[in-house]
Amino acid sequence: MRESIKKVTHLIKIAKVGRGKFFSLVVLAIISSFLSILPTSYLGKISDQILAHLKSNSDDLNIVLKLFITYSIIIILSTIVRNIFCYLSSKYFNKIIYNIRNITYEKLLNISYRYINKSDKGNIINTIYNNTARLEAVFSTALFTLISDFLDLLWISFFISKISIVVLVFLIVGLPILIYMGYNSGEYQKELYINKIDKEKSMINHITQTFINLDAIRTFFGQKKETNDYDKYNHNYYFLSHKADKGLSIFYIIEKTIRTIAISISLGYIAMGILRNNFSFGSLLVVSMYTTRFYSPVTNIIRYYQMLQKGLASVEDIDGFLKEDDVIRNNNFRFENIENSICVDNITIKGNDKTLLKDFGCKIRDKSINIIYGQSGCGKTTLIKSLIGIYELEQGKIIVNKRYENTNKIYSYASQDIFLFRGSILENIIYPKTVEIETKERLNKGRELLGKLGFSDNKIYQQVGDGGKALSGGEKKRLSLVRAIISDTPIVILDEIVSNLDKENKEKAENIIIKESKKRCIILITHDEIYRFEEKADCNIIDMERSKESIS
Known part of the structure; x- marks a missing residue:
């Protein structure tokens, strides 16, 4: 207990509801309780006075009348104070719950x-x-x-x-x-x-x-x-x-x-x-x-x-x-002066008592499309989740270029499980900001990219519904791509973002990704789109089945 x-x-x-308010309620409770109990003693006095009056045959009822008036006043006062106390207490404790x-x-x-x-x-x-x-x-x-x-x-x-x-x-x-x-x-x-x-x-x-x-x-x-x-x-x-x-x-x-x-x-x-x-x-x-x-x-x-x-x-x-620990930002990262954007050195990741990735290493280059590919279950998504901090490292290290150390946000991420909230397409791509506070530059870039990917000017103001149920699977992916691209981050992570798009939209999405790769680091997870990017852009291929580089 x-x-x-x-x-x-x-x-x-x-x-954080304030101790002063609590002690004020205690004082009010004491007064309320006293006024609530006091009237009963007056009933005893009234009864005794009535009996005394009957025995004496006196016509003087002033004492009884005064006792009744006092009794009534205390009852009314008690009701007022008790209800004030109940209201303020309820407000105070509901604020705690809130x-x-x-x-x-x-x-x-x-x-x-x-x-x-x-x-x-x-x-x-x-x-x-x-x-x-x-x-x-x-x-x-x-x-x-x-x-x-x-x-x-x-x-x-x-x-x-x-x-x-x-x-x-x-x-x-x-x-x-x-x-x-x-x-x-x-x-x-x-x-x-x-x-x-x-x-x-x-x-x-x-x-x-x-x-x-x-x-x-x-x-x-x-x-x-x-x-x-x-x-x-x-x-x-x-x-x-x-x-x-x-x-x-x-x-x-x-x-x-x-x-x-x-x-x-x-x-x-x-x-x-x-x-x-x-x-x-x-x-x-x-x-x-x-x-x-x-x-x-x-x-x-x-x-x-x-x-x-x-x-x-x-x-x-x-x-x-x-009492559970809070997430530590960039907990898996060590910032050092390196040539590449990221060096993954001999990492092992476990989850639910299983080894998800073992002794893995690779280099991720800046101003390139770093294509992480491999068959389903080989650890592509696990690697990405370690980069963004979802999985903690059991061993090894992830070294990030020191020039990113003071960057407020290192990466943007378009995952396979696309997060959409109830709002318009435009509002979703600038999340968590709103149209009212977002910069014109970012809004214009978002509108431009949405237009290139087949969203009309009217379409971008359409409500996506709960979880994006008003959009098709392809529309969700294109929206997610735009959201990742317009984020001002040095690294953009795209997980299977072009798969299952129709031919026309796939080409448009690829062109946007290629253009962005000339300015910053792009990490693209895929299992079958390698050749399409190799022909058009500077690519760094990371084969999950074979890549086990140890960074010395």
Whole structure:
């Protein structure tokens, strides 16, 4: 529990919502709680005054009237202060959730590739979206109500002690049992919630894989198998939910029994005291209301503690995610004075406990088309991912020309998995800038290249749709090529960018690449386009099957 509190405190700290606001809420909570409990004592005084009035046959009702007015004012004031407190608390804690959501998303954008490569997509989605949503169980209603209930309990104890210390002792006797049971029940709920989160991750992964492979599943009539596999995860999740509900039900039965016994003994004691003239009749009314309210905060605190476990399980997941290392820019690079743009020296790369590339070396020249070719699976994409930092080196080194050391961005990259966001074609090629802030020079160059590749002036303002679904495969590749070319980087990496284009657009794309190779370093990954470039440009051929140069 102590570790969980530390992690909650840590999240509040990184959310940067201000300690001053928190302490102001605590003060407001104390006032709110006092005003909430105080009116009950006035009801006791009113009852005693009415009985006294009846016995004396007096016509003077001023004292009773004043007590009623005071009671009403306190009730109204209590309602105003309590609702202000609830509103400000909700705003404060929702701001924490808002900030943590943004922080976890920003962490995703900067987290190390080592973490990305070893993690399932579903797990990451679950951490950023579902687990931050579950923080509402910690930072929303539960936490500020927990604070209010705790303060209510203290004030109720204070007012009961003014009537009878013995009654307070009767009520307190049951607390250790309730707290012990509540704590153990909460820990049990937390364990179940952690298991439920794991099942959720499995279901999200299964749904993601189903969506990606939907065509294949339908082609091979795999619907029944996939449904059965998903049902296993879903059934396990349902079973855990059932166990959690059963545990809570048993706890509430025991809790209600203990509470009823303690309240009955307390009221019996006051009733006997009234008969012996030790207490006024108003004391019975006050104690009956206070004893009921005494256990309400205790019950609520224990219930909220159970609820908090769901959030605390998510807190641990988020805390672990945020503690992962950030990506280190150009981590694989060493900058030295060399003749070429890049020297890859005897590198070995591993991923998921497999060797993806072993003892590989090559030289990448400036102002040339460096063609990396080889059969599928020979390591072309792995090499590129090591250059851009997605894969870390197990051994060897990548030496980059020292003149690039102070360059803000060394490379641009057009991958096979083309990233497109919801916007126009023009907006996609200047990503992440917008039309309003992009330079005229870059916009004009983008429009010119798009025009050469068959995009009309009207077409470039067309929306690409989610993931580019409004574009054909060839249009996506041409768009990706233009985006890489107009980036002001000394190295341009193009992964299978001209494959599967029609003859006309392939020639246009090749001419653009050849022209750019006279100004800067072009790295082109392909498996069958070598001869087309060799005839027209200065090319450096890197055969993945044979190239194992060690740079001395």
